[in-house]
Amino acid sequence: MAAVRVEEVLAAAEEQEAEKRRSVTVEKELDLEFDLGNLLALDRNPPAAAGLRGAAPGREALLRALARDNTQLLVAQLWELPAERAGGAGGPLVARLPEPAFRLPREKPPPRPRPPTRWEQFARLKGIRRRKRTSLVWDEEAKEWRRRWGYRRAGGDPARAWLAEVPEGADPEEDQFARLRREKRERVARNELNRLRNLARAHRAGTTIPAAPLHPTGHQSREELGHVARVARVSTASLGRFQPRLPKEPAETPSRNAGKKRRFEPLLGNLAAERSRHLELLRDMGSKKPVLDITRAVNKQLRQEEAEAAAAKGKKQSQRGKRSRRQQRTGRNSK
Known part of the structure; x- marks a missing residue:
């Protein structure tokens, strides 16, 4: 009994x-192709056809086992890479991945080159x-950039230089340093x-008074004449x-935005x-006769x-003048 046990x-x-041993050792007829840069493993071994044609539970188990074996081989390849501790001796162990061997497809097409x-x-x-000039140059006097x-x-x-050149035709007794300082101040x-002129011009352009829409009429009321006088004043x-x-003009200065004041009942x-x-307003609205x-x-x-008559008269006079000039020209040619 004890021997059996x-x-x-x-x-x-x-x-x-x-x-x-089987959990870490996987045997394949054809070796897998690895791209450790993309963490990719290519298995070219054909799967068991009987297992794929079987029932769903068996097919699922076969695919799980195949994925597990390929993952085990990929992890084994990662452990063979050179590793180091990240963040010091107590940090996690990381591996340096090589450059990818396969070019993965883009999600979107590459951008088109910009036309010149x-x-x-x-x-x-x-x-x-095109030659781009740098913003820094070497200063020989200061010996720095x-x-x-x-x-x-x-x-x-x-103006702060220790040596000033005397220009041609200048007074040799003139203080060139003072001249440079004076030119700088000017x-x-x-x-x-x-700058002040530009500010004043911009201020005047922004505060100009728009012209009032005044149209010439045959008879202007007192309010219109007063409005014209106020516009001319400002x-x-x-x-x-x-x-x-x-x-007889009022002593108070008319306001800038003076206008007709609304009156409410x-x-x-x-x-x-x-x-x-209100009855008169309703009567005007209901009446079909235009005001x-x-x-x-x-x-x-x-x-x-009157304008049409003046235009017709001017046209007749121009035609008469043309006819007379034509007759005079004809008489001269006949002579």
């Missing part, structure tokens, strides 16, 4: 040892090459003046502050007047007739 224990131990511009075509035709332009540029400020003052540069006043007032006003200004329409018609 010992044999069973030994058989179980041998089976466990074989199972462990007209300047690029002209430069290629003429052989012009400095900016090409601006503050602390290479060469320094001529240049700075000129730039500041130009059309000056001082907005009418120093403009002489007209006779009181909330509590004469109910009869409000009722009559016509007889005087204005007659004046417009008269002006139109």
Whole structure:
């Protein structure tokens, strides 16, 4: 009884040892192709046809076993790569992957090359090459690299140089350092003046008063004439502050945005007047006869007739003048 138990224990131990050995050792008829850079393993061994044609559980088990064996071979190849500790001695063990051997397909097509511009075509035709100038240059005096332009540029400020060259035709007794400082002050003052002029011009352009839509009519009311006078007053540069006043003109300065002030009827007032006003509005809205200004329409018609008569008269005179000149030219030719 005891012997049987010992044999069973030994058989179980041998089976466990074989199972462990089988878990790390995989035998294939054809060796797999590995691309460790992409963590890729290619298995060209044909799978068992009987297992694939069988039932679903058997086919699933076959595929799982095949995937497990190929993964085991890939992991074994990774363990053969040179490894190192990341982050010191206590860090995780990492392996350096080689360069990928297979080019994986792109998700999107590669971008198309940008077509050359007209300047690029002209430069290629003429052989012009673009040369980019660096912003730093070597300063021989300071023995260091400095900016090409601006503050602390290479060469320094001529007004602060220890040596100043006397130009030709200049007074040899003149202080050249003072001249350089004076020219610099004048240049700075000129730039500041130009800046202030630009600001003033921009301010004037942004605060110009738009012209009022005034149209000539045959008869202008008192309100229209007052509006014209206010617009003419504020059309000056001082907005009418120093403009002489007209006779009987009010002493207060008209506001810049002066206009007709709206008047609202009181909330509590004469109910009869409000009722009559609403009835008149409803009567005008319901009436089919258009509201016509007889005087204005007659004046417009008269002006139109006068303009047509003047145009016809001018046309007749021009034709008569052409006829007379033609007759004179014919008489001269006959003589």
